[in-house]
Ligand SMILES: Nc1ncnc2c1ncn2[C@@H]1O[C@H](COP(=O)(O)OP(=O)(O)OP(=O)(O)O)[C@@H](O)[C@H]1O
């Protein structure tokens with residue numbers, strides 16, 4: 043009984059019981075809200091039944107409970123009492139139905155955003171990592187470059203946006219450039235420090251095997267630096283996202299950042315909220331994928 | 345001409361604004377095929393001396409000749425087992441061996457190299473652990489992987505820094521025998537320099553024992569071990585010559601201790 047009537051399930055029931063009360067707003071299809079709640083509950087129950095990992099199931103239960111709580115409050119203040127401003131705070135159901143009908147538009151925006159994001163980000167990785175490996179390995183170069191990174195690294199890349207737009211021919215080129223800069227520094231600086239801090243004993247061990255210069259850099263220093271590179275790449279990715287959306291809000295005609303900015307200019311706040319939620323989902327997906335890659339690459343670590 | 349020759353070798357480690365003399369005025373000559381052990385208290389410069397022979401450090405005074413030429417750096421003809429096991433943590437045990445082997449056997453095919461790696465992992469008793477990462481192995485197992493890597497590369501000179509330190513008594517005997525077999529495979533003997541804290545190990549294995557003392561690291565005495573080979577552990581340990589030699593070494597090793605705690609003999 044305790045296991046069935048836990049907080050998650052009690053809140054689940056509360057979300058449904060709430061629907062027995064009459065609605066204060068017109069034209070709301072409550073089934074979107076109910077459908078979402080049911081989906082969440084099915085997902086939760088499946089996890090409980092399959093229960094591979096006790097602790098993980100518990101966490102999923104807790105997170106689901108929080109989501110229910112937010113939905114209940116949201117539903118009360120909008121649909122059920124209409125205490126919140128209609129224009130600024132749409133109901134859960136209307137947001138959900140809008141999200142579904144806007145999906146094609148949003149996916150188109152995602153493709154357009156990712157073209158910019160991936161180009162800039164991959165370019166940054168491809169340049170920053172080898173460059174930092176070589177510079178970090180050469181003591182004299184490192185000493186010459188390191189002070190420069192201390193000056194240029196901390197400049198918030200957002201300040202480059204107007205200038206980049208002015209000097210580069212297209213908006214696309216300008217935003218790729220900005221994303222590149224934003225991702226480059228964290229990757230470069232982290233890799234550089236990583237190389238400098240590689241355990242001397244690992245280097246000695248490689249030297250004792252008389253490895254070639256190339257092997258030393260790419261088969262020894264690179265994997266030894268991988269933890270630092272990946273933490274730099276994570277920061278770089280977050281920076282890229284921020285800069286991407288910022289750039290799109292300033293000058294794009296497509297993309298997720300543009301979507302949010304465009305509809306807020308028309309005071310179409312339901313679409314603004316839909317855009318924000320969708321960006322949240324996309325970022326979560328990318329971060330999840332990134333975590334998987336990281337875990338695979340660093341599987342040798344304890 | 346001796347294989348390795350050290351002439352008045354000193355090494356000062358450069359620190360912030362001072363320098364520290366780790367070893368001072370060391371002269372030794374080691375013949376080809378000779379098995380030499382180095383014993384001495386912690387901090388007397390044994391690892392430092394080995395790093396000079398490895399080619400990772402260079403003497404600040406004096407010189408070291410290898411085959412009559414000064415050592416310019418590391419080389420694959422010298423195999424090293426470090427005191428810290430020094431495996432590459434992102435490679436499995438097997439990959440660690442393969443990586444080492446690739447540096448020596450540039451022309452050998454992949455398959456052949458893998459076979460050598462597997463053979464040596466079996467020899468050190470790690471056949472079932474070859475695909476584990478160092479972080480998944482115990483200290484003694486990591487040490488055995490490092491030993492397997494050095495052995496597999498089949499260098500003419502083996503430089504080993506307390507290679508059996510973290511290994512249990514039974515495996516230690518197995519590995520000592522393995523080392524002896526490798527050292528003298530019937531046709532040509534390798535030159536081995538072994539740092540150890542174990543006096544019995546030094547006597548059982550070596551042709552010559554170098555006893556060092558600290559502050560700064562110098563050679564206190566060189567003792568030749570004349571027992572004929574192959575040496576039989578059990579009968580040798582019972583012999584009077586063995587006990588005499590052992591007492592002499594213990595005395596050299598611990599004479600400052602004798603001064604400190606009084607008495608004239610240390611029983612170990
Ligand atoms: N990189 C270094 N920089 C400065 N001093 C060092 C360095 N490496 C070693 N030393 C010093 O040199 C001396 C000899 O060190 P070494 O590691 O050679 O001793 P060891 O005989 O191998 O000792 P142990 O038996 O504990 O391994 C020590 O006093 C140590 O503090």
Ligand SMILES: [Mg+2]
Pocket residue numbers: 390391392427505
């Ligand atoms: Mg040492």
